[in-house]
Amino acid sequence: MDNIAGKKPALTWAVHLSVAALVLVWIFPTLGLLVSSFRTTDQIRSSGWWASLFPAVQNEVFRAADPAENRVERDGVFTVSGNLYVLDGRADSVEDVRAEIQSWGTSSRAISAYGPGETADLGDGETMTVEVNGDYVWSGKDDQISGRGQRIFVTAESPPEFTLGNYQTVLFDESNREGMAKAFFNTLTVTIPATIIPILIAAFAAYALAWMEFPGRALLIAGVVALLVVPLQLALIPLLSLHNDLGIGKGYVGVWLAHTGFGLPLAIYLLRNYMVGLPRDIIECAKVDGATDFQIFIKIILPLSFPALASFAIFQFLWTWNDLLVAMVFLIDSSGETTVMTRQIVELLGTRGGDWEILATSAFVSIAVPLVVFFAMQKYLVRGLLAGSVK
Amino acid sequence: MNPALQGILTIVVGVGGCVAYFYLSNQFLDRILFPPRGPNAGRNINRANAIRPWLFLFPAIFALGLYLAYPVFETLRLSMTDRSAGGAFVGGENYSRMFDDPKFWEAVSNNFLWLLIVPAASTAFGLLAAQLTDRISWGNIAKSLIFMPMAISFVGAAVIFKLVYDARPEDVAQIGVLNALYLQFGGAEPITWLTVPFWNNIFLMIVLIWIQTGFAMVILSAALRGIPEETVEAAIVDGANPFQVFFKIKVPQIAGTIVVVWTTITIVVLKVFDIVFAMTNGQWETQVLANYMYDKMFRANDWGVGSASAMIIMLLVTPILVWNVYNARKEMR
Structure with a gap:
């Protein structure tokens, strides 16, 4: 279509550039979370994640080793020496130090x-x-090299x-009470049965609605279309009461x-939309040969409906994995034993709002599985979307 | 019992139960109730065939009725009763209490803002992305990257964008990209974006637009490809420029699909809960209906007003529901 009137190179370039810009804007936020999850607390606090891809200049405060234990006397001069990064536990040995000090000082003002290698005169020797x-x-002298270690500000x-x-x-x-391991398994426990069970029930119903003649069929299809958009918010209280009355209460079954x-x-x-499109001949031949509906x-x-089954399975998987509301209402009780990942993250947002290393990592743990499913099964997802909404 | 074991057991019982139900009920129908033998063979076959669809449909109808249809009426009933008075009928009292609550009107006006902006922006960006990516060789990769947020939970997206909107004190390095850019381009001091009334609504909407654009793009891209080439060729031969081709030839032909995308996103917007719940929890004038309802039902334990606000959401969805049903019926004829 594009080459009918001849391609305009300038326009093509503009298209390439705008798509690149759009894609960049779209993945930039997610990339930020991914990169942040691989950074240490100090790194996250001291610079934006985009800076982590380049060498970072950081201001830090160290303290020289405790004079009481570490000072050495020679000819009346007391000395404390060592390596700031080794002392701080950031490097195992002097050879492991990867940072390069650009300047330093002994006062916060x-x-x-001073530059590296320079000697600062702190007064009186x-x-x-x-x-x-x-x-x-x-x-320095005995009374100077005492008390707490000298503070050193380093860039x-x-x-x-x-x-x-x-x-x-x-x-x-294991000791981290806010860890995601348990929530991960809880989410998995919610998701898998909740994905598999509806498929079979729906498949039988869809077959009946697609290929069996009976009075009221059109009405039922209209009913399904109507229920498609009913907000599940309406169902929360009535169903919770129902579950409580039935003795299911809050829990996995619910x-x-x-x-x-x-x-x-x-x-x-x-599934109905897909099954309706299957060739009539096959079904009628089977009927003539004496096959029952079952x-x-x-x-x-x-077997022929596999693509539609896969589409729905992906939808339902993504939806149940990512769900927060249904889990909060029907599953998570006050003990918090059955918390799912989304709920755990919301809680972390409240209690650990500034600790991005924990937040980013927890969020990415929960995002990773749907992303893998998404990229692996994109074909079915797109097909399902098209069948579900263009009709 | 170990939840994992319980899960596996549930799958086995659930799937096995379904198969057993369908198989055994069919067997019962064909062998015992109406066997296709004997003097009434013909009549029996007809009867069995009249009943069979309902066997196939029963579990689905039962579940749909119990989990979606019944709650609509039950919520309507709850919205007109007072729980503290033992469920006594109080008529419109819950509604009038809700209408007196300024938070409710804040939620309604915010929701309308969401309804105006999010579907429009998502559809526009989706259309733009669809049109542009269809023209280049690496379009499919670009598409799948723009589509990717669909797989991310609202809660995950909330965390992602909280990092984008993060604000630090003025003298420390900004780690939120928005503030970093803002300061770079002459902003005086970092802003805590999510606490600035009115604009914070927009910042919350951006999260949903970011998620929904991929959906709009995928659907609209398929629709654009379905446009007959002759129409575009004819326009070009007549001297239309690319913009005229797009707006006067292509867009009118996919108008139906645009409406479908628009209404689908509208429904998502009406139910939006997780984003607001996780990012601001309705503070700083960002309340929306779904979160208001959750607040009333599960924090204030006020089922009456909670149900009343749920009915408001239902009321807002109803026109779309009717329109969808109307279209579905039209198609079946």
Whole structure:
């Protein structure tokens, strides 16, 4: 279509550039979360995530080692020496130090008074020297090298650095009460039955609505279309009361039932639309050969409907995995034992609002599975969307 | 019992139960109730065939009725009763109490703002993305990246955008990209975007627009491809420029699809809950109906007003519901 009137190179370039800009804007926020989840607390606090891809300049405060334990006397001069990064536990040995100190100071009012290798005169013979790799020597008289260690303000450039530590903390640290491991399994426990159970119920109903003649069929289809848009908000209180009356209460059974009920209209609608399009000949031949409806359904319709089944399964999976409201109302009780990931993240937003390393990592743990499903099964998802809404 | 084990058991019982129900009920119908033998064979076959659809439909109708249809009427009833008075009928009292609540009107006006902006913006961006990506070689990759937020939960998106909107004190490095850009381009001091009334609504809407644009793009892209080429060719031969081709030839031909996309997103907007709940919880004048309802039902434990506000959401959905049903019936003829 485009090349009918001849392609205009300028216009083509404009299209390429605008699509690139659009894509960039669209993935930039997600990328921010992904990158942040691989950064340490200090890194996140000291610079925007976009800066982490380049060497970062950070201001930090160190304290020289405690004089009471570490000072060494020689000819009446007391000395404390070592490496700031090793002392701080940030590097195992001097060779491991990756940061390069650009400037430093001993007062918060002049944090970059000296360059690396320079010696600061702290008055009355007390001196401090800091090298580019963080090695320092602090020396002076007995009363000067005492009390707490001298504070050292450092401006250092460190190369891009990423860590898996956040995932370690969030997923595998048994002592971390806010960890996501349990919530992850709870979400999985909610999702899988809630995805599988509606499919079969919907498939039989869809077959009846697509290929069986009976009075009231049109009315039922209209009913399904109507229920497709009924907000599930209306169902919360009545169904919770019902579950309580039935003795199910809050728990997995309740949330499975609720998701099954709420997923059925879309399932029936999608599957019916697909089944109606299957060739009539096949079904009629089977009937002539004496197959019952049950056999036709199991042996012919179900295998042929696989794409539609897959589409719905993906929808339902994404929906139940990402759901917050239904889980809060029907599943999570006051004990919090059955919390799901979305709920856990909302709680973290409240209690750990500023701790982006925990938030970003927890959120990414919950996002990762749907993303994998999305990219692996995109074809079916698109097909389902088209069948579900263009009709 | 271990929840995982319970889950597996439920799958087995659920799926097995379904299969058993369908198989056994069919067997019962054909073998015992109306066997196609004996003097009434013909009549029996007809009867069995009249009943069979209902066997197939029964579990679905039962579940739909119980989980979606019944609650509509039950909520209507609850909205006219007073729970503290043992469920006594109070008529419109809950509604008049709700109409006196300024928070309710805040939610309604915000919801209308959402309804105006989100479907329009998502559809416009979706249309733009569809038209542009269809013309380039790496369009499919671009599409799937723009489509990706569909897979991300509202809660996940809320975290993602909280990081974008993050604000730090003036003297520290900004880690939220919006404030970093704002300061870069001459802003005086960092702004906590989510606490600025009115505009914070827009910042919440951006999250939903970001999610829904991919949906609009996928549907509209398919519709654009379905346009007969002759119409476009004819326009070009007649000397139409690319913009005229797009707005006067292509858009009118996919108007029906645009309406479908628009209404689908409208319904999503009416139910929007997670984003507001996770990002502001209705503070700073960002309340919306679905969150207002949750507040009333589960925090204030006021079922009457909660149900009344749920009925308002239902009322707003109803025109779309009627329109959808009307269209579905038209198509079946």
